[in-house]
Amino acid sequence: MSRSGRDPDKRVRKTRGRTESSRRWLERQLNDPYVKQAKADGYRSRAAYKLLELDERFAILSRAKRVVDLGIAPGGWAQVVRKKRPKAGIVGIDLLETEPLDGVTIFQMDFMDDAAPQRLEAALEGPPDLVMSDMAANTVGHKQTDHLRTMGLVEAAAWFAIETLDEGGTFLAKVLAGGTDTELLSLLKKHFTSVKHAKPPASRKGSSEWYVVAQGFKGRS
Structure with a gap:
């Protein structure tokens, strides 16, 4: 000491x-x-506390019944959902192998695969009310390229949420410093009643990550 x-x-x-x-x-x-x-x-990663802190601020999990976890590995976020909403249906996807979690359906495949969205939808008994994404592209060491690659994943996740979420649902995604790109931010504001950015305390100070929290999905009409 x-x-x-x-x-x-x-x-x-x-x-x-x-x-x-x-x-x-x-x-x-x-x-x-x-x-x-x-x-x-007993959490698989420190990322679990990011979700816990975001939930404390935005009540993200308060009504979650059907959840899609994009970039699930190693499973920390899904563990939080299981603990807070034990009866919720959860399906996750990741390129990396993820150890099985009780009550969670996990696909090891690329979310950008054309077949991925349909498989995720089919695994739930109804439309999700929460789509959460902790995905980030593998870095190549060039900041602009890394940013574009990761934001491309965020945009794909956002469109998946817009196309599948139940009315009133929530979309949560990791973005990079500077927040959500203008075009994507406009898209989210068009489809959700509330769109906010947050950096939970569990996110390292030196990290460029932020999170966008879009709540109150307006529906597809």
Whole structure:
């Protein structure tokens, strides 16, 4: 313990074969209180607290009965939904393999695959009232390109929500610094009664991620 009574930060030594970026990532993980809390609470990732904090502010899960989780791996958000709304139907999709979750239907496939939307819809007994997306494109190291790739996924998720959500439903998605692009923001405002941006406390200060919360889906008429 330090003189202040706090555990001192853990340092990760430089070793052969470990890049500097991976060393910094491991060091950050070891010293992250949300990572430690996730382990203690049985959540698969610290991302669970982002959803919990967003739900506390926007009551996202208060009426959720049928939920689509885009970019489900490793399953932290779905765990939160199961805990808060144990009777809700949940279907998720991810390119990455996701360990099974009780009561959750999981597809390992690309959301951009033409067959993905239909499979997600078919797995629920009715239209979803919550579509949530924590998807982000694999980075290539070029900020503008990475932004465009990720926002392309957000736009695809938004259109999926607009085409499938039940009236009054909610769309939640991770976006990047600067918030939702103007064109997409206009689309959301057209179809939802409330569109807001938020950065939950569990989101690392150095991270460029924000979340867009669109509530009160107006329907497709």
